[in-house]
Amino acid sequence: MASPIKMASSSASLSLHRRHHNHHLPSHHCLVSLSPPSMDPISSLPRLSSSMPPRALDPINSPSSSVNSGTHASVSFGSPSSCNGSMGISGVSKAKIVRGDCGYVLEDVPHFSDYIRDLPNYPNPLQDNPAYSVVKQYFVDLDDTVAQKVIAHKNGPRGLHFRRAGPRQKVYFESDDVHACIVTCGGLCPGLNTVIREIVCGLYHMYGVKKVLGIEGGYKGFYSRNTVLLNPKVVNDIHKRGGTILGTSRGGHDTTKIVDSIQDRGINQVYIIGGDGTQKGAAVIFEEIKRRGLKVAVAGIPKTIDNDIPVTDRSFGFDTAVEEAQRAINAAHVEAESVENGIGVVKLMGRYSGFIAMHATLASRDVDCCLIPESPFYLEGAGGLFEFIEKRLKENGHMVIVIAEGAGQDLFSESIHSVDKDASGNRLLQDVGLWLSQKIKEHFAKKNKMDITLKYIDPTYMIRAVPSNASDNVYCTLLAQSAVHGAMAGYTGFTVGLVNGRHSYIPFYRITEKQNKVVITDRMWARLLSSTNQPSFLSPKDIIEDKKEGSSPALVDDHDTVDGYLVNKEINY
Numbered sequence: 001m002a003s004p005i006k007m008a009s010s011s012a013s014l015s016l017h018r019r020h021h022n023h024h025l026p027s028h029h030c031l032v033s034l035s036p037p038s039m040d041p042i043s044s045l046p047r048l049s050s051s052m053p054p055r056a057l058d059p060i061n062s063p064s065s066s067v068n069s070g071t072h073a074s075v076s077f078g079s080p081s082s083c084n085g086s087m088g089i090s091g092v093s094k095a096k097i098v099r100g101d102c103g104y105v106l107e108d109v110p111h112f113s114d115y116i117r118d119l120p121n122y123p124n125p126l127q128d129n130p131a132y133s134v135v136k137q138y139f140v141d142l143d144d145t146v147a148q149k150v151i152a153h154k155n156g157p158r159g160l161h162f163r164r165a166g167p168r169q170k171v172y173f174e175s176d177d178v179h180a181c182i183v184t185c186g187g188l189c190p191g192l193n194t195v196i197r198e199i200v201c202g203l204y205h206m207y208g209v210k211k212v213l214g215i216e217g218g219y220k221g222f223y224s225r226n227t228v229l230l231n232p233k234v235v236n237d238i239h240k241r242g243g244t245i246l247g248t249s250r251g252g253h254d255t256t257k258i259v260d261s262i263q264d265r266g267i268n269q270v271y272i273i274g275g276d277g278t279q280k281g282a283a284v285i286f287e288e289i290k291r292r293g294l295k296v297a298v299a300g301i302p303k304t305i306d307n308d309i310p311v312t313d314r315s316f317g318f319d320t321a322v323e324e325a326q327r328a329i330n331a332a333h334v335e336a337e338s339v340e341n342g343i344g345v346v347k348l349m350g351r352y353s354g355f356i357a358m359h360a361t362l363a364s365r366d367v368d369c370c371l372i373p374e375s376p377f378y379l380e381g382a383g384g385l386f387e388f389i390e391k392r393l394k395e396n397g398h399m400v401i402v403i404a405e406g407a408g409q410d411l412f413s414e415s416i417h418s419v420d421k422d423a424s425g426n427r428l429l430q431d432v433g434l435w436l437s438q439k440i441k442e443h444f445a446k447k448n449k450m451d452i453t454l455k456y457i458d459p460t461y462m463i464r465a466v467p468s469n470a471s472d473n474v475y476c477t478l479l480a481q482s483a484v485h486g487a488m489a490g491y492t493g494f495t496v497g498l499v500n501g502r503h504s505y506i507p508f509y510r511i512t513e514k515q516n517k518v519v520i521t522d523r524m525w526a527r528l529l530s531s532t533n534q535p536s537f538l539s540p541k542d543i544i545e546d547k548k549e550g551s552s553p554a555l556v557d558d559h560d561t562v563d564g565y566l567v568n569k570e571i572n573y
Helices: 192-207 218-222 255-265 276-292 318-337 355-364 385-396 432-447 460-464 470-488 508-512 523-532 540-549
Strands: 002-004 018-020 023-025 030-032 055-057 071-077 093-099 104-108 145-147 159-164 179-184 211-215 227-230 269-274 297-302 342-348 369-371 398-404 453-457 494-499 502-507
Touching: 104 502, 179 192, 179 218, 179 255, 192 211, 192 269, 192 470, 211 218, 218 255, 255 276, 269 276, 269 470, 276 297, 276 508, 297 470, 318 342, 318 355, 318 398, 318 453, 318 460, 318 470, 342 355, 342 432, 342 460, 355 369, 355 398, 355 523, 369 385, 369 523, 385 398, 385 432, 398 432, 432 453, 470 494, 470 502, 494 508, 502 508
Parallel strands: 030 071, 104 159, 179 211, 179 269, 269 297, 297 494, 342 398, 342 453, 369 398
Antiparallel strands: 002 055, 018 023, 071 093, 093 104, 145 159, 159 502, 211 227, 494 502
16 A cells, blocks of 8 residues: 655654554555666665655555655665575565655664564563663653764765664563574674573563573574573573583574474574674574564674674674783783893784774783784885884884784785685684794794794683673673564564664664774774884875775765665675
């Protein structure tokens, strides 16, 4: 059923939903098909004008629902195709794009009402919870959104926004009907147990949910019948331990088997904790659940110790990793300064992004050189690493080098480049720390310029196996509770994250389309260079190319700002 959409005359607010009795009714949808798939979805959205009244498709066929302002659209991205491996399903994902005045764009997340008609909703049990009765304005307004960019210009567009996380006045589950499950996948990270604990306790204490299942061993646990019942007593003190009580694994994703298991067990809330590969898997699980028309909420809590998740301010476990890295750097510094011409080399995690190495270096102030994947370097010749090491040893008599595990991989000869991958599809890296240490020793032995003493420290797995610190514990608590609030409110196919200090619901494709990386022409990297006094190891050509990569988002569609790739072309795993 089509109905007109009215444009707002004021930019003060954008109303996305309308409350109607006890039902949460979503905005009308304007279905826009992209052909070819590479077309920019934002620039291809219809522009509304007074000369041509807009029409929209109503997914719920409710004559009483309406949109007060803005354009609400479901934009197709990708083409119907099977994904790689056993994860593959056919189907077209849709990005829910809402436009408002002054360049306002909301990238919304899916909701049950998008594909299930006439769903009842219920008052939020938190209204009767004595712990929250004293909190004023505890519930999040349906129209609240969070801006991705907080830096604005006087005449610039308002830019991209995400739906604000938090409890709603109405929920789409009765507490006794909820059967939730939690799964952890991929590598270890500080804070995993805290997230598990707070999901269980949040469901139990805030919403009265008593049926929570832990899926053991990652994705394969869904169809290998490895489960454990979870309640507040079971998870009471797990946040004091590293790792995950549910166990984890890489790979093992079989979409059909997983969704069959979810359906057979009567599970209607799925909480998936893992990195970008895991979240890609979660997105495909959501698509299959949606295809089957199941009332099952799929919520992701993104995890990576490398802090390379886009959009979000930071990932949980990162603060703990930086703090733990200090121990290794301090040890290397003590070893180096205790001998003549001492060199300490510390390898830290960071496959594609050097955030841990950069932040640990800035926090330490004892590091003389930081090498990350984003900043290429070379060993020999004028301006090379060896020349800088010689200079620093002559000046200070010792030095400390921090190198991320993904740095310098291009320096390995083709014969020793690894093409093997782990079960998650990540390329197995060479041990650059060990290789660099050997190259430094060979250089000084060959030159006979000075005798050096080099100590190599690799704290990689020590860093990720520790319990989370206080800061990460608080952050994990808020992430877990945000996921619970979103699932109870009927949202699905989303991840949670901190965006400019506000917790938000983010579509899956936004955190899986690319990886967050250190911008070496940004102020933070300049601060590091100022702290270490190391050369940039960059040629003028490298600087120009990096500025192009890190340039401001393009202005499209009457100067609406689109940050990065707004819509992923397809889900790959």
